[in-house]
Amino acid sequence: MKILLIYPPFLEARVHEDEINSPPLGLYYVGALLKEKGYHVEILNWAHMGNTSETVVRTIKEKRPDVIGFSVLQANRWGAVEIAETAKALDPDVTVVFGGIGATFLWKHFLTHFNVVDFCVLGEGEYPFLKLLRAIEKGKTLKNLKSIKGIAFRTQGHPVKTARSLPIKNLDDLPIPSKHFDYQHVAFTRGCPGNCTFCGSPRFWGRKVRFHSATYFVKQLEYLYKRGTRFFYFSDDTFLINKERVIAICKKIIERNLQISWFAISRVDLVNEEVLYWMRMAGCTQISYGVESGSEKIRNFLNKNIQSQQIKKAFDLTTRYGILARAYFIYGSPGETNGSIQETIDLIHEIKPLGAIFYILAIFPGTTLYDMFLKQSGQTDDIWLQKIEDILYFETDPQLTQEMILSFGKELRSAFHEALPDFANAIELTEEEAFRELNADFLSRLAMTFSHGDYAKIEAIPHKDKTAKHLYRKSLDYAPTDRAYLGLGMIRQREGAFRESITLLDEGLGVFPENDPLKLCKGISHMNLGEFQEARGCFQGMGNSKQAEIYIKECRKMLGTMK
Numbered sequence: 001m002k003i004l005l006i007y008p009p010f011l012e013a014r015v016h017e018d019e020i021n022s023p024p025l026g027l028y029y030v031g032a033l034l035k036e037k038g039y040h041v042e043i044l045n046w047a048h049m050g051n052t053s054e055t056v057v058r059t060i061k062e063k064r065p066d067v068i069g070f071s072v073l074q075a076n077r078w079g080a081v082e083i084a085e086t087a088k089a090l091d092p093d094v095t096v097v098f099g100g101i102g103a104t105f106l107w108k109h110f111l112t113h114f115n116v117v118d119f120c121v122l123g124e125g126e127y128p129f130l131k132l133l134r135a136i137e138k139g140k141t142l143k144n145l146k147s148i149k150g151i152a153f154r155t156q157g158h159p160v161k162t163a164r165s166l167p168i169k170n171l172d173d174l175p176i177p178s179k180h181f182d183y184q185h186v187a188f189t190r191g192c193p194g195n196c197t198f199c200g201s202p203r204f205w206g207r208k209v210r211f212h213s214a215t216y217f218v219k220q221l222e223y224l225y226k227r228g229t230r231f232f233y234f235s236d237d238t239f240l241i242n243k244e245r246v247i248a249i250c251k252k253i254i255e256r257n258l259q260i261s262w263f264a265i266s267r268v269d270l271v272n273e274e275v276l277y278w279m280r281m282a283g284c285t286q287i288s289y290g291v292e293s294g295s296e297k298i299r300n301f302l303n304k305n306i307q308s309q310q311i312k313k314a315f316d317l318t319t320r321y322g323i324l325a326r327a328y329f330i331y332g333s334p335g336e337t338n339g340s341i342q343e344t345i346d347l348i349h350e351i352k353p354l355g356a357i358f359y360i361l362a363i364f365p366g367t368t369l370y371d372m373f374l375k376q377s378g379q380t381d382d383i384w385l386q387k388i389e390d391i392l393y394f395e396t397d398p399q400l401t402q403e404m405i406l407s408f409g410k411e412l413r414s415a416f417h418e419a420l421p422d423f424a425n426a427i428e429l430t431e432e433e434a435f436r437e438l439n440a441d442f443l444s445r446l447a448m449t450f451s452h453g454d455y456a457k458i459e460a461i462p463h464k465d466k467t468a469k470h471l472y473r474k475s476l477d478y479a480p481t482d483r484a485y486l487g488l489g490m491i492r493q494r495e496g497a498f499r500e501s502i503t504l505l506d507e508g509l510g511v512f513p514e515n516d517p518l519k520l521c522k523g524i525s526h527m528n529l530g531e532f533q534e535a536r537g538c539f540q541g542m543g544n545s546k547q548a549e550i551y552i553k554e555c556r557k558m559l560g561t562m563k
């Protein structure tokens with residue numbers, strides 16, 4: 001039996017690309033289980049595909065799947081429906097299954113309004129999907145289907161769902177997906193004990209947290225590492241829920257000598273110095289925390305259940321251990337006013353995040369907020385028949401206007417951007433000897449963001465090069481890195497100070513004599529000074545680099561020595 005698992009395209013272009021670059025990890029878990037049970041499985045990431053029809057037709061004709069499973073979120077449901085329609089038009093016998101958070105909370109909606117959807121898998125999808133495939137093979141009798149927990153389908157034209165499937169007790173029973181697939185988003189846990197009003201995770205996974213063993217988790221990383229992956233997103237809702245387990249993972253990563261870096265997500269009330277120490281040692285370079293708002297009243301409405309002091313402490317400690325502390329904020333919540341926005345800005349100044357993402361409060365099925373919305377507005381799930389990705393809370397609240405929301409967002413972002421150099425200058429790092437190189441790595445990476453990375457592109461951030469220079473210099477006080485010498489050399493070059501650039505790059509080459517980017521940058525500075533002989537010497541030292549060849553030719557031309 002041939003199964004295609006598809007991550008369909010979204011309605012709108014995304015602001016934060018890394019949110020959707022990769023299919024949800026669940027698709028890989030399902031794919032791995034099916035593969036190990038003998039099915040022919042392919043996963044297609046069509047999130048970025050845009051206009052799909054030509055590709056869909058070609059793919060369906062070429063692959064001739066028996067079953068297509070879609071990973072459905074609210075925002076990509078239309079993409080899934082449209083692909084399913086094309087697939088069914090080509091082959092009416094193909095079975096279409098919707099799974100994921102969208103299908104779990106809107107199963108009735110899909111089965112009522114879209115004939116192309118044959119089944120929905122609800123919640124944790126691995127075993128219900130496997131059982132569904134077996135039932136399809138055996139013949140889809142009602143008796144067979146009803147015996148499968150965690151699915152929904154139509155009978156006599158009406159949508160029905162079966163009993164809830166029990167959560168998988170031992171997550172390690174699942175095959176390791178990275179044996180079969182390549183991806184960068186990994187998760188150690190399922191579930192979150194939180195109960196935030198805007199979040200569907202607790203109802204989807206349950207509030208009791210289940211864990212993989214450290215051995216399983218690190219093995220998963222190892223398979224990917226061996227095939228060349230060096231960077232990971234640990235996408236657990238709250239990775240730090242059990243610090244002992246996290247430390248065990250970190251120790252294993254170090255023991256296995258995996259030279260990786262990774263980002264994690266946590267609640268602010270779960271970190272302490274010990275766990276941050278081990279996380280940094282094992283390659284963690286960023287932790288994102290849901291801060292949501294500076295207003296306690298709004299945090300309470302969102303049921304976030306965290307105190308300002310806890311937020312402050314988490315950000316201080318995280319930065320101290322050379323991990324970039326990033327804050328998620330939500331604005332446009334009930335009761336949001338200029339005053340509450342100012343409270344958020346005050347909190348930003350207090351916690352000094354080195355990264356921040358600002359979202360407008362959105363209402364998704366499967367959340368308390370959505371229940372409240374349906375009750376208050378008298379709307380039904382039919383609202384999703386509109387071609388919208390989400391419902392923004394402010395659109396449902398007469399106290400909030402679009403103008404206000406735009407101005408809140410602008411104010412928050414400006415306040416963050418304007419203060420960012422001050423936050424960078426205020427960094428205080430642990431002075432533990434073991435952290436000297438890690439501190440240099442952290443500061444020079446951050447400097448690079450200001451001088452040549454994401455922050456370099458943001459007009460609203462003042463003094464970017466000045467901040468970068470300060471950070472590069474500070475990083476060199478801890479330990480030399482080629483990144484710091486190169487960054488400083490490039491900034492001086494950009495400023496037209498070519499001689500100073502050469503001095504800095506020479507300093508770097510004294511420590512890293514084989515470093516090609518340093519040689520290249522130095523050669524370019526020489527060229528800018530009209531010193532083509534010296535420049536050529538730099539490029540010639542770069543071995544067989546194509547880039548060097550181009551510059552060598554240019555130098556020869558300038559020196560009039562072309563033969």
Ligand code: SF4
Nearest residue numbers: 192194195196199237
């Ligand atoms: S927002 Fe985070 S802490 Fe709150 S329920 Fe969702 S996953 Fe849990």
